[in-house]
Amino acid sequence: MPIESVYMHHVYSGLEPLQAFDVVFGGSFEHRLMSSDLATMEHQRLVLGDVRLETGRYEFPVIAHGAMPKDGICVGFMAEGGHLTRCNTAAIGPDEAQIYPAGVELLYHARGHSRWVNLAVPEARIQKVAIARTGRPLPLHRRSLHSIHLRPGTRQTLTTLTNDALGLARRLQPDGGMAPALAEKVCESLLTGYVDALSLATPAGKSEKMTVEQRHYHLIAACERLVLSGEATDVALLDIARRSGYTLRSLELIFRRSVCMSPGRWFMTARLNGALRDLLTSGPDVSVSEIALKWGFRHMSRFSDYYRNAFGELPSATLARSSVRR
Structure with a gap:
């Protein structure tokens, strides 16, 4: 059956990245902004x-x-900014790629300019290519995210392969996109390139370290769920530490080492972004105070100060623009 191709290119600016839930097709991701600078994605x-x-x-x-797609495996790597990026609290090495099983949860944390690449493919299909090229299937984990070391130069080869495929699709889009035969060739090139890279890769060789990082990721996610629950303002950091089984000092160290910020700042960022998202999507019958209270802010003047420092405008201005759009 002929392959149909679809190409999409979009630039999000300002506060728009918060509504980019489908950056990985078939998955679902929530973006949080950490700076008042205008964002471009x-x-x-x-x-x-x-x-x-x-x-x-x-x-x-x-x-x-968020979570990765459930209809296949994903192979991802950092084309740029890997040294500034963490995945499920684990630092990403310069020649590492990540294998994501279907539906796995993912926390992506970038402290600056970064570019990620992801290839999603049904496992049966990539294994068929692997067996045809190497005589054996790829050793893929089915339960948890894991990292592999690519051979030197392979990351750049995959980046070039990605750029060529996307660049070709972008140039042909005004003329109706790729012809089925060309789409078949591009798809074959991508699959063979990735299979060759994966078949020559080696395990990251840090299983014990990955186990600790995975445990820290689950700890951070659990603490965040507690803070964002209905108890949000009534739970002090000391109580969060006690419920997690750690001392406050240990919890502080885990957050700083895992996500490069204190627990207080991490939770504040989550709450402010939740309020921002609600302000962007609420109708004219919702007030700033209702949204602030929902996210655990009892003092309106403090909330306005926190919000303005984070996003560069007052919450009332965000809500007003949202109401005008609607």
Whole structure:
């Protein structure tokens, strides 16, 4: 059956990245802004039948939390800014790639300019290519995210392969996109390139360290769920530490080492971004105070100060623009 191709390119600016939930097709991600600087995010997607190639470029510090697609495995790597990026609290090495099983949860934390690349493909299809090229299937984990070391120069080879495929799709889009035969060739090139890279890769060799980082990721997620529950303002950091089984000092160290910020700042960022998202999507019958209270802010003047320092405008201005749009 001929392969149909679909290409999409979009640039999000200002506060728009908060509403970019589908940057990985089939998954769902929430973006959080950490700076009052205007944000710019570029996203490209090329769909070739049941294979999807995507890339996102962030020009600002960002947190993205969500789940990967459930219809296949994903292979991801940092084309740029890997030294500034963490995945599920684990630092990403310069020649590392990540294998994401179907539906796995992912916390992406970038402290500056970064660009990620992701290839999503049904496992049966990539294994068929692997067996045809190497005589054996790829050793893929089915339960948890894991990292592999690519051979030197391989990351740049995959980046070039990505850029060529997306660049070709972008140039042909005004003329109706790729012809089926060309789409088939591009898809074959992507799959063989990735299979060759993965078959020559080696395990990251840090299973014990990864276990600790995975435990810290689950700890941070659990603490965040507690803070964002209905008890939000009634739970002090000391109580959060006690419930987690750690001392306050240990909890502080885990957060600083894992996500490069204190627990208080992490939770404040989550609450402010929740309020921002509600202000951007609420109708004219909702007030700033209602949204502030929902996210655990009891003092309106303090909330306004926190909000303005984070996003560069008062919450009332965000709500007014949202109401005008609606």
